[in-house]
Amino acid sequence: MEPLRIGNASGFYGDRLSAVREMLEGGPLDVLTGDYLAELTMLILGRARLKNPMYGYASTFARQMEDCLGLAHERGVKIVTNAGGLNPAGLAAVLRDMADRFGIAVRIAHVEGDDLMGTPGRWPEALTANAYLGAWGIKECLDAGADVVVTGRVTDASLVVGPAAAHFGWGREDWDALAGATVAGHILECGAQATGGNFSFFTEIPDPLRPGFPIAEIASDGSSVITKHEGTGGAVTVETVTAQLLYEIAGPRYPGPDVTTRFDTVRLAQDGPDRVRVHGAAGEPPPPATKVCLNHLGGHRNQMTFVLTGLDVEEKAALARAQLEAAMTPRPRTVRWTLARTDHRDAGSEEEASAFLRCVVMDPDPKVVGRAFSGAAVELALASYPGFHATSPPTEASPYGVYTAAYIPNEEVTHVAVLPGGERVEIPPPARTADLAGDAPPPLPDPLPEPLPEGPVRRAALGLVAGARSGDKGGDANVGLWARTEDGWRWLAHALTVERFRELVPEARGLTVTRHALPRLRALNFVVSGLLGEGVAASTRFDPQAKALGEWLRSRELDIPEALL
Structure with a gap:
């Protein structure tokens, strides 16, 4: 069976706007994914939804579809994205209106059930509460003939696992295949980070100005080849893929709602220019609990950064700190000071002779960290250290959010696929699970290589x-x-x-x-x-x-x- 070519065109809410068109025009694809959600993004979308209940999705994706929905349809490329954020049904409706307006015959489905706000007795003060759903709602939508699938909060890798499972007909206990697709999804999820973006040895990357976005050619056993469209910038090497594999993980076991993936079994091999073979991934049953992303408003914050130039930097910092501490009445709940010694001795420019003293304040009351704080800082302007100035003028207080993770039994999450015709299909929780702290198989030994012999x-x-x-x-x-x-x-x-x-x-x-x-x-x-x-x-x-x-x-x-x- 031919591999399934899945590309990615977004690693975060704010990624390259032109990437969707670049991926669709750059070469053959079967599926194009877009990852728009992060823990911080859920907070941003939650605040947008407070202003207008119709909001809550990634508006940039809608702009990209205005430009490229017809192109994707012409090329037979299916779109799978979590851009629905807190309102996948709303984004799906926007896309249907768009398709009708343009006369494009696309079938649009969405996945919901991740939004747990309003769950009786849970998280009454949360601004957002979203379960990390898996791939099976996406698979249900694709099996029903959807051309576009919009989700809310699913795990990033599930955007790849769902299409692969639909294409190859995997079952829910095909652990190794699911693990392989999860690894491919983890590599793709951050876009150009797999093709030389944010890479430690960036000076070795050819054409680093505009890295292409990654593609996974997924085989029926879950193994894959990571590549990119020919002629695009960046590079796909064992090291660029390794870097992305290590991004935001914990231990060798990588738990998800579809499968627990053993990252300690994954092998990489260069398979030609800009081609890395990813194979060997072993999978185990997923855990019995689903992770929930919670955001709530934590209070208000403000900050000032003072510039300290020339001699006596430590003494200048001590004076500014003592003066502002004495002037902050009432004192904010949290006050954090940091001094960055960026100054150089006998510097050839004023900027190189300067250090930065930053004060961050946080409090439930916006007045305490708003004008009261800013006013206290400004009043020092003519009565403090020589050369007093700041990097920016004072500002009003701004709200900040607090992220926490919670876990609830899989059975308490309602995972629903809303098919192109409007039919609602509830996705059951996994029949077999394994608790990582209890009934999971014992971990692999931690085999370390022989140390190098003694030498200079x-x-x-x-x-x-x-x-x-x-x-x-x-x-x-x-x-x-x-x-x-x-x-x-x-x-x-x-x-x-x-x-x-x-x-x-x-x-x-x-x-x-x-x-x-x-x-x-x-x-x-x-x-x-x-x-x-x-x-x-x-x-x-x-x-x-x-x-x-x-x-x-x-x-x-x-x-x-x-x-x-």
Whole structure:
């Protein structure tokens, strides 16, 4: 049976607007997916829905379909997207009106049931509450002849698993095939991150200005080849795919509503220029509980960044901090200070001679962190350190949200496929599950390679021998690192312990750090619990989604065997 070619044209709400047309015109495809949702996006859509109940979906997708719905139909490409957000039925209605207006004979279906707002006795103060649905509602819609399937909150990988299951006729206990498609979906879900975007060794990527979007050629056994349209920018290599595999994961077991995927079984091999074969994925039954993404309004926040130029930076920072602390009446519930020493000695420009002192304040009362805070900061302008100025003028307080995860039994989630003709089909929960903490099979041993023999070492940056990709999962951060060579893996696996990680990332010293080894990828994954506080929307950290945490780690120096350098 011929492979199913699934491309992706969106990795987040705000991705390249032209990508849908580029993917449709760039070469053959069977299915085009678009991932528009993240934990932060659900909060953004929730606030939009407060203003107008008709909103709550990704409006950019509707704009893309205005341009490309007819083109997709002409080329026989099915569209599967989670752009429905909090209102998949509303987006499906918009698309039907659009098709009627343009005279395009497309069959549109949607999937609902993820929205748990209003569930009696649960989360009364939540702004959004959405279960992570799986692939089977998507499959039901495609089996009924849908050309476009709109979902709300499904797992990102399910956008790929659903079409693959429909095409190949997989059953719900074809664990290995489902796991393989889940891996392919995880690789595709962040768009150009699989084709050289945000890649540690970006200087090695040919034509990095506009990376193409990825394609998975999925086989009937769930294995795949990751590629991209010929002539597009970027590159598809074992390392670019490894980087994306390590993005926002935890342990070797990757639980989802369709299958628990064993990332420690995945193998990669270069299969030609811009082609990486992904195979070997093993699957296990999914867990008995469904993850729920909760967002609620946490309060209001504001911030000021003071510029400290020239000499006596530490003393200037101390004065500004003492003055503003004394002037903030009442004091906000949360006050966070950070001093970034970006200044250079005997600098050739004023900017290079400057450091930045940032104050972030948070409080339930917008007045406390609004004009009261801004006014206190402004009043220091002529009475503080020499050279006083800020990077931006004061602003009003802005609301922030708090993300938390909850879990409910699978049976309590109503998963419904609304077919092109309007028929509603309820999708039953999985008949067989396995609790990762209980009845799941024992984990694979953590086989580490033989360490390198003793030899001379040199102090150097970790990034000379390892790549990294980092990101956020709620309030936790993950950093995945891979070695570029087998000898590099023999060193990295033994050198980068949890203790050494804490030394290199001082912010993690008081936090729980868990290390997971993925030997078949020559990779380690570190999960830092609580580094991001209450999640991206509430985080006061300089890099609230930990996107650059891996690159900071790569810049840290330690003793590396000279043989690797």
